[in-house]
Amino acid sequence: MILDYGAGNLRSVIRAVERVGAKPEVASVAAAMDDADVVILPGVGAAADTMRNLRERGLVEPIREYIDADRPFLGVCMGLQALMTVSEEGGEHPCLDVLKGRVVRLPEGRKIPHMGWNRVRQHRLSPLFECIPDEAHFYFVHSYYCDMANPEEVVASTEYGTDVTAVVERGRLAATQFHPEKSGAYGLRIYRNFLLEHCANGTG
Amino acid sequence: MLTKRIIACFDVDQGRVVKGVSFVELRDAGDPVELATLYDHEGIDELVFLDITASHEDRSTVVDMVRRTADRVFIPFTVGGGLRSDGDMMLMLESGADKITINTAAVERPELISEGAYRFGSQCIVVAIDARTEPDGSMQVYTHGGRRPTGIDAVKWAREVVERGAGEIMLTSMNTDGHQDGYDIPLTRAVSDAVGVPVIASGGAGNAQHMIDAITEGRADAVLAASIFHFGTHPIMDVKRQMQAAGIAMRMEHADYDDVF
Numbered sequence: 054m055i056l057d058y059g060a061g062n063l064r065s066v067i068r069a070v071e072r073v074g075a076k077p078e079v080a081s082v083a084a085a086m087d088d089a090d091v092v093i094l095p096g097v098g099a100a101a102d103t104m105r106n107l108r109e110r111g112l113v114e115p116i117r118e119y120i121d122a123d124r125p126f127l128g129v130c131m132g133l134q135a136l137m138t139v140s141e142e143g144g145e146h147p148c149l150d151v152l153k154g155r156v157v158r159l160p161e162g163r164k165i166p167h168m169g170w171n172r173v174r175q176h177r178l179s180p181l182f183e184c185i186p187d188e189a190h191f192y193f194v195h196s197y198y199c200d201m202a203n204p205e206e207v208v209a210s211t212e213y214g215t216d217v218t219a220v221v222e223r224g225r226l227a228a229t230q231f232h233p234e235k236s237g238a239y240g241l242r243i244y245r246n247f248l249l250e251h252c253a254n255g256t257g
Numbered sequence: 258m259l260t261k262r263i264i265a266c267f268d269v270d271q272g273r274v275v276k277g278v279s280f281v282e283l284r285d286a287g288d289p290v291e292l293a294t295l296y297d298h299e300g301i302d303e304l305v306f307l308d309i310t311a312s313h314e315d316r317s318t319v320v321d322m323v324r325r326t327a328d329r330v331f332i333p334f335t336v337g338g339g340l341r342s343d344g345d346m347m348l349m350l351e352s353g354a355d356k357i358t359i360n361t362a363a364v365e366r367p368e369l370i371s372e373g374a375y376r377f378g379s380q381c382i383v384v385a386i387d388a389r390t391e392p393d394g395s396m397q398v399y400t401h402g403g404r405r406p407t408g409i410d411a412v413k414w415a416r417e418v419v420e421r422g423a424g425e426i427m428l429t430s431m432n433t434d435g436h437q438d439g440y441d442i443p444l445t446r447a448v449s450d451a452v453g454v455p456v457i458a459s460g461g462a463g464n465a466q467h468m469i470d471a472i473t474e475g476r477a478d479a480v481l482a483a484s485i486f487h488f489g490t491h492p493i494m495d496v497k498r499q500m501q502a503a504g505i506a507m508r509m510e511h512a513d514y515d516d517v518f
Contacts, residue, residue, distance in 0.1 A: 061377060064353050068328055072514075098378040163259075164455050164478060166380050166424055170302055170508040171259045190260060190508040192333060194380045194424075213259060235333045235355060237297070238514045 096131025128228030308338030327353025374422025433461030445475030
């Protein structure tokens with residue numbers, strides 16, 4: 054199930070999930086999460102807007118409870134940053150606090166936004182990387198990144214003036230800073246791997 | 258390392274690719290969606306569609322193209338041409354475009370940049386700048402497809418569009434466009450050095466060396482090309498291999514969609 058809270062990349066995420074053979078349900082109400090095999094949280098844009106949209110739809114507590122129960126969850130781009138404790142984007146914005154740490158501005162000295170295909174280094178084995186070689190490229194677009202309080206939750210990172218969190222995993226929670234739905238075949242494989250791992254028949 | 262991007266651009270008129278494209282393997286070489294799909298499979302990093310249809314009153318053809326592209330292409334793509342309001346931008350983004358590009362409309366009403374950036378985020382607002390280096394050495398912004406001089410300095414305008422929220426600049430040189438004789442390096446470098454957002458060099462690509470020069474000397478973050486790919490004489494991965502051999506970080510893996518399932 055894909056959460057619709059007005060995120061700009063919703064359609065791309067739906068299409069990517071369909072392309073790997075799943076039939077996603079799209080819903081904007083918390084109740085729909087009860088029966089979901091998996092929940093995907095898309096997202097682009099600003100942290101403040103994202104949190105406001107999630108709050109207005111009454112999704113904040115349900116998402117926390119869902120993840121606390123260690124049910125399968127995938128966050129994408131802003132859908133990763135929204136899981137953090139607080140974001141410094143455009144002020145100081147409390148986020149879902151599911152993952153401990155701050156969302157901070159990328160260091161000066163490089164072009165911002167960090168836009169384009171960057172090499173992703175895998176720090177440890179994960180079912181998410183099945184059939185994806187280490188150091189494959191994925192498409193990033195962001196100006197802030199996740200400074201994780203628990204570095205062991207970072208399973209892959211990329212380099213852009215600093216070590217940038219690229220993939221986070223904790224139990225059945227996974228999230229990516231890059232856009233798998235815009236990262237070609239390997240990006241689609243991320244969705245495929247996530248669904249294969251968590252859905253009985255791999256079709257979501 | 259962040260790679261440099263190669264972006265293929267299609268001029269589209271009433272839903273058909275113009276500037277003669279000759280690909281024997283395509284059933285319909287005039288269909289932008291078929292071409293986009295082919296380029297994606299051949300390793301292009303990003304795509305741009307410029308709608309050059311004279312009248313923009315009815316956008317259903319473009320919307321249909323954007324929707325079909327989003328169904329089949331899983332790399333980022335930008336749509337532009339005649340977008341004049343945040344409503345126009347929203348229509349393209351909601352139909353599946355990742356970014357929109359504005360040119361003349363931004364010069365005529367610069368607030369359009371800020372409105373788009375505020376509503377949709379800077380990351381999807383690409384401001385296209387057409388510029389010409391005049392005989393006196395000044396770099397002037399042109400609008401209306403490069404036909405109308407504005408008296409605005411290109412570097413100054415580039416700084417302003419970034420201040421207003423542009424996330425990326427697509428810079429076309431009117432001097433070099435269409436000649437396949439190399440990008441305008443001084444212009445590209447002047448603009449790229451002046452702004453903190455990525456700059457796409459456009460106009461003049463004829464071979465891989467031109468792209469290497471635009472990146473190493475012009476300091477472009479991405480290079481845009483149309484004709485050199487459309488005729489199949491420069492396979493995308495060949496160009497990328499040459500650029501990589503020149504020391505430029507490129508996305509070389511070339512996974513086929515069928516292989517990952």
